[in-house]
Amino acid sequence: MIDKVIGAIQDAQTILLTTHRQCDGDGLGSELGMYHALKKIGKTVRILNVDGTPSKYDFLEPDKHIQYFDGSYDPIQDSDLALIFDTNDKRLVEPLYQQIETHCKKIVFVDHHPILKEGPRPTSDSIINVSAASTGELAYDIIMGLNIELDQPIACALYTSLVFDTQLFRYVRNSHRSHEVAAHLLKYEKQPAKIHQALFGNFTAAKLRFMAQALSRIEFYFDDQLAILLITSKELKEMGLKIDDSRDLIDMIMNIETVEAAAMFRQDNETDFKLSLRSKGQFPVTAIAESLGGGGHPFASGASVKGSYPDLREKVKSAMAKHLELISAS
Structure with a gap:
């Protein structure tokens, strides 16, 4: 499968790179690592992302290689190839994806998330490898190929990708492979x-x-086995913070x-929520996320959901309950 991606890159001269909206260390590291690599072999490359980059990633691109579809950017020119990193769902690249379809001859997703059971399918030449601990590992394999x-x-970009998505190797799915790449x-x-300090410190x-303030509001259920927290975009804005500043909360929990x-x-x-789900590994949360229209990894998933908070909280509690009861009984 990776040979198809390598072949597509070899056949292309003009290449556009991007990642999902509300970009993170894995998507950014993958596209920047690929950007620097492809420039070395004479490709005409640009990075155009859906939206802005959180400031903690400034160390990754001192020369500011990235342009933003929701800001100032050069018009999209016709390109031979688009590589989309760290998602296989085109909806997470909208509204940019519509322009990519118009201007790029071939589109390839490079990702390590499971394909949603219900949702758009990635393009036929895409590489989706759920055994990879990060998309950066797949970018590394392509560059080596x-x-x-x-x-x-x-190396800086790809290492950032790897340590971000494994949380400094706490969540490594493929044992020695991630450590060998690192x-x-x-x-x-x-x-x-x-890099560790910039990402986590x-x-x-x-x-x-x-x-x-947020952690003081955690609600615990089922003998403290389940923790649920509600935060708001409004409180982030009032404190001068960005959405990215809330990412660490669930990992702390x-x-x-x-x-x-x-x-x-x-x-x-009032009715729009972003839900993040985590499990320590006793049971996957992917099915719960998919039942709510989302997806992700077995033990780290999410969804965009609509409704009232009490109703949504109850749905999640009920879905978690049967799994936690089995753990308690074992």
Whole structure:
């Protein structure tokens, strides 16, 4: 399957790279690593993302290679190929995806998320490998398959992808493979501690105050095995924070000893919520997310949902209950 992607890149001269909206370290690292690699073999490459990059990723692109569809960008020119990283669902690339379909001869998704049972299908030449711990590992394989020599910018970007999605190797699905890739990358990226600090250790005072307030509102159920939290976009805005500043909350909740699963709702308006689901591994949460129109990884999934918070919370509680009861009985 990866040979198809390599062939598509070899046949293309003009290539557009992008990732899902509300981009994260995996998507950004993958596209930036690929950008630097393809420039080395003479390709005409540009990155055009749906929306802006959180400031904590500034270290990744000192030369500001990324343009944004929701901001100032050069008109999209006809391209031979579009590579879309870290999603296989075109809806997460809208409204940019409509322009990609118009202007790009071939579209390839490079991703490690399961394909949704109900939803749009990725293009036929796409590479979807759910055994990869990060999309960055797939980008690494493509770059190696193209016989492109690594350098510091490529290694920095791909290492960022890998450590972000594995949370510093806490969530590694393929055992030694992720560590082997990281070891190779670290021959070129000599300051991994700076990457770790930028991704996981640069909390502002405002972010800590927000997190303290939010964590004090956690609701626990089923003998503290399930934790549910509601936050709002309004409170983030009032404290001068961005959506990205709320990402760490659910991972902090999962550090609680008794918690086997967690759900975090972010309320964007009266009836629109972004739901994040996590499990420590005793049971997958993907099916719950898919039943609500979302998807993701077995133990880290999400969905955009509509309704009243009490009703949505009850749906999640009920879906989690049968799994947690089995754990308690074992």
